[in-house]
Amino acid sequence: MNNVIEALRRERGWTQQDVADRVKVSRQTILSLENGRYNPSILLAFRLSRLFQVPIEQLFHDDGDEDDA
Amino acid sequence: MMRNSENPLATRIRVGWWLAGIGLLLFAGGLALSFVQPDMERASRFASGIGIALAIVGAVQIVQYRMFSKDSATARRIALAETDERAVQIRLRAGMRGFYVAMVLIFGALMWVSAESGSGATLNVDALWYYLSACVVLPLLVFALSQVYDARNF
Numbered sequence: 001m002n003n004v005i006e007a008l009r010r011e012r013g014w015t016q017q018d019v020a021d022r023v024k025v026s027r028q029t030i031l032s033l034e035n036g037r038y039n040p041s042i043l044l045a046f047r048l049s050r051l052f053q054v055p056i057e058q059l060f061h062d063d064g065d066e067d068d069a
Numbered sequence: 070m071m072r073n074s075e076n077p078l079a080t081r082i083r084v085g086w087w088l089a090g091i092g093l094l095l096f097a098g099g100l101a102l103s104f105v106q107p108d109m110e111r112a113s114r115f116a117s118g119i120g121i122a123l124a125i126v127g128a129v130q131i132v133q134y135r136m137f138s139k140d141s142a143t144a145r146r147i148a149l150a151e152t153d154e155r156a157v158q159i160r161l162r163a164g165m166r167g168f169y170v171a172m173v174l175i176f177g178a179l180m181w182v183s184a185e186s187g188s189g190a191t192l193n194v195d196a197l198w199y200y201l202s203a204c205v206v207l208p209l210l211v212f213a214l215s216q217v218y219d220a221r222n223f
Binding site: 024025026028029032037038040041043044 | 146149150152153154155156220222223
């Protein structure tokens, strides 16, 4: 799943640690999220959505599996 | 629900006190047993040894987490390490892998003992000690390495 967390974070001049502190996770989790290596739980997705004030669907994009068709 | 960042530290300090207390009791009990029942030397040494180990682990935990509780940034980091969802997932996955390794080792021992049963073969105590050590060390190793691997790749 892709996301625009890094772009939104940079717009606001926040560090990864700033975002991590605000959504109560570790900086490593934010790093993994931005790199697309980790998919958040629904709770974390909602917290990020509230933090950046954008809908979840704008935060995360699912490219879809190759099997989907 | 917001979680108080000091709770995990207070819990760990409390666990430390319990470990230290139980350890000291075991140590004292083992020592007393060696005087009261000199012929039960093995049991008293075993109890004293376990007691010392527990007491040391408990004392280290108390000192360490008391130091951490004075630094709010460290306290927050420790609380996060417990609750951070990615860290929890990594630990769970590592735990499962360690469990599978332990089950394979123990099942192997069970099958071997079942096969040898009734054959009159004597158990090599040294070999048994090494095998039991492997049953402890290998799953722990898998648990630790799995966390390192997943922390880098997820």
